[in-house]
Amino acid sequence: MPSVDIETYQGLALMLNDEFYDIVSQFFNETPDLISTMCEALENNNLELAKGISHQLRSASGNLALSALSSAFNIIEVSINNGSQVDSIEARQVVTSEFERARSMVKDLQ
16 A cells, blocks of 8 residues: 555645645644554553544544555554454554655655
């Protein structure tokens, strides 16, 4: 799966202009703290908080055409909903990796 749906990303950028880039910048600035909070919630078995954050980040990343990152958060959310064990260390590694891939790709698109 591509890290960024380039066609959709560029369409959003054309439609929203500078506002879109402000939103993207805010997303990349705020998401690392939310990832940490989600992983801490997983470690502490606070599944409602972890599910809420994963849902929020799945939606936000999907709305910004960051497909692989959205998919990673979706896997966490669905796993929690299904009662499956989610390893906080693995979750952090996967979403951090996808986050960095997306950030790098977006940087190249701007």
